[in-house]
Amino acid sequence: KMNADELEERINKVKRSMGRKLFLPGHHYQKDEVIQFADARGDSLKLAQLSASQHEAEAIVFCGVHFMAETADILSTEDQHVYLPDMRAGCSMADMANITQTEKAWQQLFDIFDDTILPLTYVNSTAAIKAFVGKNGGATVTSSNAAKMIQWAFSQKQRILFLPDQHLGRNTAYDLGIPLDQMAVWDPIMEELIHEGSIEDVKVILWKGHCSVHENFTVRNVQQVRADYPDMKIIVHPECSREVVELSDVAGSTNAIISAIDQAPAGSSWAVGTEMNLVNRIIHENPDQHIISLNPSMCPCLTMNRIDLQHLAWSLESLAAGEPTNLIKVDAGIAHDAKQALTRMLYRA
Ligand code: 13P
Ligand code: SF4
Numbered sequence: 001k002m003n004a005d006e007l008e009e010r011i012n013k014v015k016r017s018m019g020r021k022l023f024l025p026g027h028h029y030q031k032d033e034v035i036q037f038a039d040a041r042g043d044s045l046k047l048a049q050l051s052a053s054q055h056e057a058e059a060i061v062f063c064g065v066h067f068m069a070e071t072a073d074i075l076s077t078e079d080q081h082v083y084l085p086d087m088r089a090g091c092s093m094a095d096m097a098n099i100t101q102t103e104k105a106w107q108q109l110f111d112i113f114d115d116t117i118l119p120l121t122y123v124n125s126t127a128a129i130k131a132f133v134g135k136n137g138g139a140t141v142t143s144s145n146a147a148k149m150i151q152w153a154f155s156q157k158q159r160i161l162f163l164p165d166q167h168l169g170r171n172t173a174y175d176l177g178i179p180l181d182q183m184a185v186w187d188p189i190m191e192e193l194i195h196e197g198s199i200e201d202v203k204v205i206l207w208k209g210h211c212s213v214h215e216n217f218t219v220r221n222v223q224q225v226r227a228d229y230p231d232m233k234i235i236v237h238p239e240c241s242r243e244v245v246e247l248s249d250v251a252g253s254t255n256a257i258i259s260a261i262d263q264a265p266a267g268s269s270w271a272v273g274t275e276m277n278l279v280n281r282i283i284h285e286n287p288d289q290h291i292i293s294l295n296p297s298m299c300p301c302l303t304m305n306r307i308d309l310q311h312l313a314w315s316l317e318s319l320a321a322g323e324p325t326n327l328i329k330v331d332a333g334i335a336h337d338a339k340q341a342l343t344r345m346l347y348r349a
Contacts, residue, residue, distance in 0.1 A: 004033065007309040011037055014316035022319075023057035025050060025072070027064035028254045029275040029304040034063050034312055043254040044068055044123050045142040045349060048342070051075050051082075059083065059319055062328070063307050065091045069328040070127040074335045074342060082328045085315035086306040091124055093239075096209030097164035099128040101188040106136070108191065109161060109205065117205070118157035120149060121341065122165045124211075129163055131334040134341030143238055143253035145349045146172040150204075152348060159202065161186070164209035171238040171245050173204045180242075214239035216299045217273040222247045225271045225294060234294060235260055236273030244273065254278060261286055276300040 015022065015037065025047045026038025035041060040050050044064075051060060051072035060082045062069040066089060073082040109117055119138035121129050130140055137156065141149040150172055153160045162169030170183060183204040184195035195202055217240050225232055234248040235257055245251045250260060254274060261270055266288035272279045273294035280298075283291045293299070318325045330338065 002310065002313075004309060007313045010313045011309070011316055014320045017320060018059070020056045021058045022316075023051075023054045023060045025060065025062055025064065025068075027068060027304065028258070028278045028281075029301050030063050030307060031277055031305060032281065033309050034307050035277075035281075037312065038063060043142065043144060044071075045144050045253075046255070048072070048075060048123065048142075049346065049349075052346075054080070059324070061085060061312070061315055061319065063312065065089045065094075065301075065303055066328070067091055067094045067124055067126060070330050070338075071123060071130075071342065073328050073330050074127065074130075074338050081324070083315055083319065083324055084307075084326050084328050085311040086308075087326050089303050089306040091303060092212045093122075093124050093165055093209055094126055094129075097121075097125060097129055097188065097207055099126070099132060102129060102132055102163065104191060105186050105188060105207075106132075106161070109186070109193070112193070112199065113159060113202075116158040117161050118153045118159070119161045119163065120153055120169075121163040122146075122168055123342075125164055127330045127334050127338045130341045131337035133163070134337040134339070134344075138341060139344035139348075140341045141168075141345060142349075143168060144255055145345065146238070147176060148348060149345060150176060154203075159205065161205045161207070163207040165211065165239060166206040166208055167210055167214070167241055167245075168238050169204060169206045170242050171240075171251060174242065178203055211239040213275055213299050213301045214273070215241065216297075217241075217244050217294050219243050219247060221271075221273075221295045224296075225292075229269060229271070232269045232271050232290075232292075234271045234273070236294065240273050248273065258282065261289065261291065264289060274299075275304065277304070 024039045026035045052075035069084040119133045121133045123140050181197035184202045187208045235250040236248045238251045269290035271294040276298040279293045
C-alpha cells in the first residue's frame, strides 16, 4: 500500500504539469485528504456554476458524486471533458428515481390531475431525470434555492411534482406555508399516490426518495442533545425528516450551515446534522466554538468517501499520460433537455 506522502506528491506533480488546463472541484462532503487539492470547494450549486465558467480548463476531475460530474459535463463546452475518479461514487438518493418509474408516474398523475403539474427535481438526480423535467417545462433545484424555485413553479402551474427527495420537498413547501395535508407522496414501487386530505387539494406531490445519510439523524438524537446540552443550537440539512427539522433551531444547505457557524460568536455551541466529513471540518475550523455531530456515531456518505488519495492519483496520472479513464459523457439529447432544466434554475439562482 502506497503511503499518503507519496500519493500526495504524485497528485501535486500532475497538478503542476497541467496548470490551469485542469480544474478540480471538490464538494464539501469530500474527505480532507481530497479537499486539500481542490481548486474550488463548494455545495452542489456553487460547483455547478463554477464548472460552467472554467473556460481554460480542458479537464474537470470532479471530486464529488456521479450526478455532480454529469451536471458539470452538461454545463461545460464540447471541448471540455469531465472525469470522476471512482465510478462507484454514486448517490443512493439519485438512484431512487429512474426514468421508467418517472414516466409511469407522470402518466398516472396526468390521469388524476390533467395538465396542472410542473415537475421539479433536486440536482441530486440522474441526467435522464433532469432531461425529463426540462422537457416538461420544469427546473432543477438545490437545497439553497428550493424555496425560490418552488415559488416560481407555482407561478407556472397549480401543482408540483418534486423529485427525488421527499424531505427537501416537504420541508421547503411547509416553510412556504403549504399545509402537510396538501402534500401527497408518490410511491414508485407500489405505483400509488398516498394522501390524507382530499385529492383536489393536493398541491405538492413528493417522490418517495430520501438520503440514506441524513435519515440517520433522528428525533431521539435531538432529544438527547436537548437533554445533555440545553443551550446548544441544533442546525440540520433539509434532507433530514420533517420531524427532525421541526425540532431543530435552523435548517439549511451545506453553505448555510457553514456560514451560520462562521458568523457565530466564540463560545457558541452547535449540534450539526449533516455529513461526517463536513461536520469534522467545521469542528476543526472553529476551535473557539463547541461543535458536535447531532448523531454521536457520525454519518459518513459512503459513496462520497469512495474518492480518496489513491483514486485521485490514479485518475490524474492516467489523464497526464494521455489515457484518461472514467470519462463522464451524457448523451447529447439528454444533455440538451437537462440543460434547459438547469438553466431555468441558474437564471433565477
Ligand atoms: P448541497 O451541497 O446542495 O447542500 O447538498 C448536499 C448533498 O447531499 C449533496 O449530495
Ligand atoms: Fe446522495 Fe445523501 Fe450522499 Fe448527498 S449525502 S451524495 S444526497 S447519499
